[in-house]
Amino acid sequence: MTLRATTWQTVGPFFSIGFSWLYRDNLAAPGVSGERLEIAGRILDGEGNPVPDGIVEIWQANSQGKYAHAHDPQAKPVEEGFTGYGRVPTDDTGCFRFTTIKPGRVSGPDEKLQAPHLAVSVFTRGLLRRLITRIYFPEEPSNAEDFALNLVEEGRRETLVAKKIAGRPGVLEWNVILQGPGETVFFDV
Amino acid sequence: MNKIPGYRRVCPGTQPPHRHPPYVSSLKRAPREPLVALPHTLSEITGPAFGPDIADPKACDLTRQHSGEPLGERIIVSGRVLDENSRPVPHTLIEIWQANAAGRYLHSSDRHNAPLDPNFTGCGHTLTDSEGRYRFVTIRPGEYPWGNHHNAWRPAHIHFSLFGPAFATRLVTQMYFQGDPLIPYDPIFNCTEDEEARNRLISQFDWETTIPSLALGHRFDIVLSGREGTPMETRMHGEKP
Numbered sequence: 001m002t003l004r005a006t007t008w009q010t011v012g013p014f015f016s017i018g019f020s021w022l023y024r025d026n027l028a029a030p031g032v033s034g035e036r037l038e039i040a041g042r043i044l045d046g047e048g049n050p051v052p053d054g055i056v057e058i059w060q061a062n063s064q065g066k067y068a069h070a071h072d073p074q075a076k077p078v079e080e081g082f083t084g085y086g087r088v089p090t091d092d093t094g095c096f097r098f099t100t101i102k103p104g105r106v107s108g109p110d111e112k113l114q115a116p117h118l119a120v121s122v123f124t125r126g127l128l129r130r131l132i133t134r135i136y137f138p139e140e141p142s143n144a145e146d147f148a149l150n151l152v153e154e155g156r157r158e159t160l161v162a163k164k165i166a167g168r169p170g171v172l173e174w175n176v177i178l179q180g181p182g183e184t185v186f187f188d189v
Numbered sequence: 190m191n192k193i194p195g196y197r198r199v200c201p202g203t204q205p206p207h208r209h210p211p212y213v214s215s216l217k218r219a220p221r222e223p224l225v226a227l228p229h230t231l232s233e234i235t236g237p238a239f240g241p242d243i244a245d246p247k248a249c250d251l252t253r254q255h256s257g258e259p260l261g262e263r264i265i266v267s268g269r270v271l272d273e274n275s276r277p278v279p280h281t282l283i284e285i286w287q288a289n290a291a292g293r294y295l296h297s298s299d300r301h302n303a304p305l306d307p308n309f310t311g312c313g314h315t316l317t318d319s320e321g322r323y324r325f326v327t328i329r330p331g332e333y334p335w336g337n338h339h340n341a342w343r344p345a346h347i348h349f350s351l352f353g354p355a356f357a358t359r360l361v362t363q364m365y366f367q368g369d370p371l372i373p374y375d376p377i378f379n380c381t382e383d384e385e386a387r388n389r390l391i392s393q394f395d396w397e398t399t400i401p402s403l404a405l406g407h408r409f410d411i412v413l414s415g416r417e418g419t420p421m422e423t424r425m426h427g428e429k430p
Contacts, residue, residue, distance in 0.1 A: 002273055002274065002275075002415075003271060003272075003273045003274075003275055003412045003415075004200050004203050004273060004386060004412060005197070005199070005200070005203070005204075005273055005360070005412050005413060005414045005415075006360060006362055006386075006389060006390070006411050006412045006413070007203055007204055007205065007362065007381040007383075007386045007387065007389070007390060008204055008205055008360065008361060008362055009205075009348075009361065009362045009363040009377060009378075009380075009390065010212070010214075010361075010363075010377060011348065011350075011361050012348065012363075012377075013296075013298055013299075014286065014288075014294040014296040014298065014299060015286065015348065015350075016296065017286045017294060017295055017296055017310070017311055017312045018284050018285060018286025018312045018348060018350060019284065019286075019350070021248075021284075021312070021314070022243075022284070022314075045217040045218050046216075046217040046218065046221075047217055049217075051218070053298070057359075059232070059235075059236055059237060059356045061232075067231060067232075067235040068238065069235035069236065069238055070238070071193065071234055071235050071354070071355070072231060072235050073193070074231070083237060083238070084237065085237035106230070106231045106232060107230075107231055108230050108231070109228065109230065114230060114231075114232070117232070119232045119233065119356050121356075121359060123361065124218060125214055125218075126212070126214030126215050126216075126217070126218035126219070127207065127215070127218055127219070128205035128206070128207060128209055128212065128215060128219075128377075128380050129204060129205055129207065130359065130361065131207070131220065132227075134232075147230075148227055148230075151225050151226075151227065152225055156222075178217075178218045178219070178220060179217060179218065179219060179220055179221055180221065183220055183221060183222050184220075185222070185225055186220050186222075186224050186225070187224060187225050187226070187227040188198075188199075188224035188225065188226045188227060189227050189229065189233055189356070189357050
């Protein structure tokens with residue numbers, strides 16, 4: 001029998017009481033291999049106002065491009081202590097930040113590898129469903145051949161690529177513009 | 190490689206749109222651009238896996254998190270988590286959060302003039318068992334006013350968050366109570382076009398889980414997106430199965 005998935009409802013404004021026990025702002029424990037990065041940004045609404053009641057969830061592969069999950073068939077090693085899951089809230093100014101490692105490339109369609117990326121869910125009051133997006137990395141040559149980036153019109157791809165910050169090595173900026181000019185690309189998954 | 194089925198896409202009408210004008214907060218937060226359809230890859234068919242150690246066994250009983258008993262009507266909320274192929278979803282994490290019996294959340298932004306309950310925090314979590322079953326003990330949350338429109342009141346509800354087996358199966362929803370007179374007026378409940386899909390958010394009174402002299406049972410079954418039979422690679426080429 002085929003059932004239909006339960007309908008989504010907004011997280012509302014008070015989700016932190018339910019979500020805070022599982023906040024994970026450091027995905028890479030000491031000793032986890034890979035290039036360590038801090039990713040910081042803001043969630044902004046259609047008027048450019050910060051969203052203080054938002055949450056970002058991250059799902060990513062390890063530095064070898066392997067997911068810590070039974071359904072990843074790639075012959076690559078999982079890494080002890082690396083789950084690939086992160087969850088961070090925004091603060092009063094709409095800012096979030098987390099520390100992780102740059103993931104390796106995972107397999108994609110047509111046997112081609114995808115560019116390194118983080119799968120991201122955004123939840124806020126006012127969103128009836130989560131928004132799904134991806135974070136890609138700057139100065140990454142494989143971005144040019146990534147199948148998901150190539151699904152996006154060229155002028156909007158940059159919303160998916162984190163930016164280097166002058167004078168702050170190891171820190172990348174990536175913002176979520178929910179609506180309007182510079183609107184982040186969101187995916188239907 | 191990649192001969193793995195993706196997950197089913199949304200059945201039209203059974204999920205809310207991002208923009209739903211009666212829910213005023215959606216107006217400045219819903220994207221205007223159309224979503225970009227993303228075929229499922231390894232990144233979407235995998236997802237965070239939480240082992241048994243993640244769950245605090247005490248976290249499924251919201252009435253025993255403090256030295257005293259919370260005020261209000263004690264209830265049992267239980268059900269099964271299935272996928273769209275009617276298969277149980279075992280060992281998956283469920284988180285809940287809710288207002289107390291007076292309709293007040295333990296949250297600094299909740300300005301409702303109703304008392305906090307020192308014996309009630311209003312959040313919990315558990316893992317489904319091998320058959321996809323879960324069970325919480327809590328108190329029936331109160332209805333409360335909100336600022337969406339004149340004389341706006343939220344029906345009593347409990348927020349649910351589930352992960353399922355993949356990034357693609359994540360679900361956050363709200364459970365309502367059978368017979369609540371506020372449900373027909375609630376813009377959040379009514380955000381989904383399909384009436385049958387909406388009504389599945391309403392839990393059903395359940396004698397089987399009711400405990401004599403202690404607590405009424407409410408049953409809330411949840412369905413997560415299920416695997417498709419069509420291999421991902423076939424769909425990605427746009428071929429008909």
